[in-house]
Amino acid sequence: MSGNSATLRDVYLPMRPNAPEFEALVTGIRAAVDSDADWARTAELVAAQLRRHLPSPDLLAPEQRTGAADSYRSHLLHAEPDGSFSVVALTWRPGQTTPIHDHVTWCVFGVIQGIEHEELFVLDEERGCLVEAGASANPTGEVSGFAPPGDIHRVRNVGDDTAISIHVYGTDVSRIGSSVRREYGLPVLAA
Numbered sequence: 001m002s003g004n005s006a007t008l009r010d011v012y013l014p015m016r017p018n019a020p021e022f023e024a025l026v027t028g029i030r031a032a033v034d035s036d037a038d039w040a041r042t043a044e045l046v047a048a049q050l051r052r053h054l055p056s057p058d059l060l061a062p063e064q065r066t067g068a069a070d071s072y073r074s075h076l077l078h079a080e081p082d083g084s085f086s087v088v089a090l091t092w093r094p095g096q097t098t099p100i101h102d103h104v105t106w107c108v109f110g111v112i113q114g115i116e117h118e119e120l121f122v123l124d125e126e127r128g129c130l131v132e133a134g135a136s137a138n139p140t141g142e143v144s145g146f147a148p149p150g151d152i153h154r155v156r157n158v159g160d161d162t163a164i165s166i167h168v169y170g171t172d173v174s175r176i177g178s179s180v181r182r183e184y185g186l187p188v189l190a191a
């Protein structure tokens with residue numbers, strides 16, 4: 001991967017956008033989270049809000065939209081004071097990828113620039129390996145969400161330009177350091 005893989009020890013660069021469209025998104029997410037639905041339903045509700053209020057890349061400063069040479073970058077856009085959710089923008093240069101990982105909470109993401117490729121895996125504990133469970137290409141405008149368990153995945157920028165995506169997590173990732181529950185270094189078998 002020519003040095004583009006990364007561990008998920010994210011550095012959250014503080015940023016507080018105050019664009020009205022972003023405030024509308026945060027208000028919508030807050031209402032969805034306050035509904036006290038289970039994680040799967042909360043992810044659906046939050047995804048609906050992100051589809052309705054999907055930000056444009058200019059939410060980030062120009063120098064933030066270029067990504068970084070060594071790894072993808074995380075920009076903290078909002079941390080709810082009660083810790084119930086946070087919003088992060090991830091920038092990825094071509095070829096940059098996450099390790100295979102899963103999450104401590106629900107997650108909703110929307111691509112606002114470029115194209116991100118996502119691979120899904122299932123843990124086979126008996127054989128001590130991962131089994132491929134599908135893949136999707138998520139172009140600009142695509143929004144989807146998921147809730148653990150069953151969220152083992154890997155994300156990669158497969159386009160020719162920097163990709164940017166908005167991620168909403170059901171916790172304050174800047175407090176706990178990362179949304180990641182576990183990284184998987186296991187062998188991967190085809191389905």
Ligand SMILES: [Fe+2]
Nearest residue numbers: 101102103153
């Ligand atoms: Fe993830």
